Amino acid sequence: MTGGDGQLGAESRLQAEDGSAAGEESAAGVTDGTGIASVSVDDDRRFTVGDWTAEETRRAVAAAKTIVVKVGSSSLTQPSGHLDVDKLDALSGAVASVRLAGANVVLVSSGAIAAGFGPLGFASRPTDVATQQACASVGQGLLMAQYETAFGRYGVRVGQLLITAGDTMQPQQYRNARRTMATMLELGVVPIVNENDALASNEIRFGDNDRLSALIANMVRADALVLLTDVDALYTAPPKEPGSRKITFVPNVTAMIDEIRVGGTGSGVGTGGMVTKLEAARMAAVSGIPAVMTCASNAGPALMGDNVGTAFAPVKHRGSAKRLWIKFASHPQGTLVADAGAAAAVRAGRASLLAAGVLETRGDFSAGDAVWIDDEAGNHLARGLVAYDSEEVPDMLGRTTAQLRRLLGDEYAHPLVHRDNLVLV
Ligand SMILES: Nc1ncnc2c1ncn2[C@@H]1O[C@H](COP(=O)(O)OP(=O)(O)O)[C@@H](O)[C@H]1O
Numbered sequence: 171m172t173g174g175d176g177q178l179g180a181e182s183r184l185q186a187e188d189g190s191a192a193g194e195e196s197a198a199g200v201t202d203g204t205g206i207a208s209v210s211v212d213d214d215r216r217f218t219v220g221d222w223t224a225e226e227t228r229r230a231v232a233a234a235k236t237i238v239v240k241v242g243s244s245s246l247t248q249p250s251g252h253l254d255v256d257k258l259d260a261l262s263g264a265v266a267s268v269r270l271a272g273a274n275v276v277l278v279s280s281g282a283i284a285a286g287f288g289p290l291g292f293a294s295r296p297t298d299v300a301t302q303q304a305c306a307s308v309g310q311g312l313l314m315a316q317y318e319t320a321f322g323r324y325g326v327r328v329g330q331l332l333i334t335a336g337d338t339m340q341p342q343q344y345r346n347a348r349r350t351m352a353t354m355l356e357l358g359v360v361p362i363v364n365e366n367d368a369l370a371s372n373e374i375r376f377g378d379n380d381r382l383s384a385l386i387a388n389m390v391r392a393d394a395l396v397l398l399t400d401v402d403a404l405y406t407a408p409p410k411e412p413g414s415r416k417i418t419f420v421p422n423v424t425a426m427i428d429e430i431r432v433g434g435t436g437s438g439v440g441t442g443g444m445v446t447k448l449e450a451a452r453m454a455a456v457s458g459i460p461a462v463m464t465c466a467s468n469a470g471p472a473l474m475g476d477n478v479g480t481a482f483a484p485v486k487h488r489g490s491a492k493r494l495w496i497k498f499a500s501h502p503q504g505t506l507v508a509d510a511g512a513a514a515a516v517r518a519g520r521a522s523l524l525a526a527g528v529l530e531t532r533g534d535f536s537a538g539d540a541v542w543i544d545d546e547a548g549n550h551l552a553r554g555l556v557a558y559d560s561e562e563v564p565d566m567l568g569r570t571t572a573q574l575r576r577l578l579g580d581e582y583a584h585p586l587v588h589r590d591n592l593v594l595v
């Protein structure tokens with residue numbers, strides 16, 4: 171449903187991402203009679219989807235104290251597989267201006283593979299992972315050298331940070347990356363982040379940098395995310411399709427995600443296309459971060475809050491860093507299958523998961539790992555950090571807290587997943 175003014179209406183779909191009506195506090199809870207209280211697992215301050223206007227969203231981008239800017243391969247390179255220095259210089263100028271105006275800026279830059287295949291003699295972007303990785307190792311160096319020169323003109327220092335998907339999943343690595351980035355920002359450096367393509371494995375790989383940029387926005391507690399690509403805005407269908415219309419404002423990305431027809435990359439050097447950009451916008455919106463998506467040549471106006479591209483309003487308050495990590499970055503190692511009562515309580519968003527309400531455990535996990543919480547039909551309800559090793563759980567299943575204390579001891583008289591460590595999907 172697209173309004174004639176290019177704003178995507180969401181009035182009829184005021185549903186928060188967890189399925190409960192926006193702003194409504196769910197009442198269901200679960201206790202096993204031992205007084206374990208049930209309080210909200212999600213941020214229950216009232217948030218009304220639709221509160222943010224397009225202007226407010228854009229103003230928030232312009233006023234951001236900390237901002238993540240993501241730029242795609244096609245905005246930095248030529249189809250021949252070489253850097254497009256003019257484009258890179260123009261982008262660097264826009265980002266440096268924001269830095270010099272006092273904001274913290276993180277630049278998530280793709281382009282390593284696209285800048286590396288030309289110098290290595292390939293006519294087009296290689297498709298096999300090993301060759302892509304070799305191209306990335308050549309292209310990443312070229313990219314950074316060019317960024318150093320470009321930002322150097324403005325007296326702005328840049329630093330490289332290469333991250334694998336695995337790094338964002340491991341709490342320790344995540345903390346290290348967050349600390350490094352925070353320190354770089356304190357020192358006035360613009361961190362330039364890319365996926366560590368040379369080390370990424372085929373199985374665990376972002377591939378594109380769109381979702382990585384939303385994770386980084388959470389990591390640095392950014393106030394805004396700007397996604398720069400080779401198309402000026404989000405359209406109702408891939409822009410080359412006749413009749414596709416430009417969308418200037420999306421008040422509720424979680425509600426509209428199924429209504430837009432998105433296609434893959436349009437350039438031959440990018441990855442992911444609009445699918446992953448919309449996913450990044452959704453991750454930002456449910457993390458309380460306003461976002462704008464437009465073409466790289468609009469970087470300056472977008473960062474100034476001008477009416478370019480597509481603005482995405484936040485749809486929730488920002489959660490804690492821990493909850494955002496559980497929701498978007500953790501890598502579940504197993505599954506706890508909840509019975510109907512526990513599933514309803516988890517879904518309602520106000521409960522710890524007790525052993526009494528769990529029917530089955532699957533997978534090999536350690537205390538502190540992320541696990542899925544599924545219903546009996548196999549639907550994922552939530553992700554959470556489990557308090558026990560997978561070998562300990564079978565003896566606990568179906569038992570009340572009082573029984574656990576009596577049979578197994580005090581240390582087992584706790585929820586399998588405490589509500590503070592549980593996030594609805
Ligand atoms: N609904 C849509 N609206 C806008 N662009 C779309 C849509 N569906 C597919 N696309 C394509 O997504 C491309 C951008 O994705 P991609 O090539 O991965 O860029 P980047 O390299 O910047 O990440 C655009 O060039 C466009 O052709």
Ligand SMILES: N[C@@H](CCC(=O)OP(=O)(O)O)C(=O)O
Pocket residue numbers: 241242243244279280281282283284306364365367377378379380439440441442443
């Ligand atoms: N990390 C890769 C990103 C690959 C890619 O094409 O990403 P994108 O252009 O953001 O869709 C690189 O630097 O080449």
